[in-house]
Amino acid sequence: MPRYMLQSLALILALMFSATSIADGTANQDERRMHAIRIIIGERIINATLEDTPSSRDFIAQLPLSIDLEDYSSTEKIAYLPRKLATTDAPSGVDPDIGDITYYAPWGNLAIFYRDFGYSRGLIKLGRITAGLEHLSYIGSKPVKIELAPVG
Template identity: 75%
Template sequence: MPEYMRQNLTFMLALIFSAACGAAGTINEDAHRMHAIRIIIGEAIITATLDDTPSSRDFIAQLPLNIDLKDYASTEKIAYLPHKLSTTNAPPGIDPQIGDITYYAPWGNLAIFYQDFGYSQGLIRLGRITAGLEHLSYPGAKSAKVELATGH
């Protein structure tokens, strides 16, 4: 590829990326708004994005949040939230993927999947871990802070 085409491509990609990133903590992808968060466990930082849904917006309204992430069934880390989240427009359930951040409406808890799991009635996807999933491979419980990420 000629140098002038490579420079134009680099410029266009930079322009697209800058247009995709909005205010601090917000990423616009395909006209779908997402919110960047951090989960801090000791010195470890897990980054994630949350979808723009009524459930996720309710979760964001509770941030920053200090929680105890407890192991559940060697599959997920769970934590109870101070307030239940909206289930407006939520599907009846989902089949979570590894790295999904979800809300289990029947119990009112956050559930972050680090192992594969099947369909669960009442499970709502809030978002997805983008980096640091390996920091959830501990036994027992650990304190964590969940906050909106600032800047890109």
């Protein structure tokens, strides 16, 4: 194979590996922007990740929290926070999915959806449950602890 073809092939392979490394680095940066939390209900643990937004960072600043999660409308568990969260750069509302952790700005409460719900003005997505959603199937109100998940 002529030398110029080998050099071209080497350049192409180098660019491919470089692009892969850049893509992998970007994915790792996105993962680092997420904050892992856990919601503890008695002996049961719900794992979740929070997005890196002003509202989520303000929520994290209040952790650890001991609050009561109560059922609301057989659709979500809600709890009032010690203080309202920042809403800087937040959308005017969201259409939450099952497992979304949100903040309802007009009332100043946390809302964790365990059933489908439509678009709601004033609702801000904070993050998402990654495991343990089934632990929200209780009736009534229960005390919970919300904390940053241990690293490692």
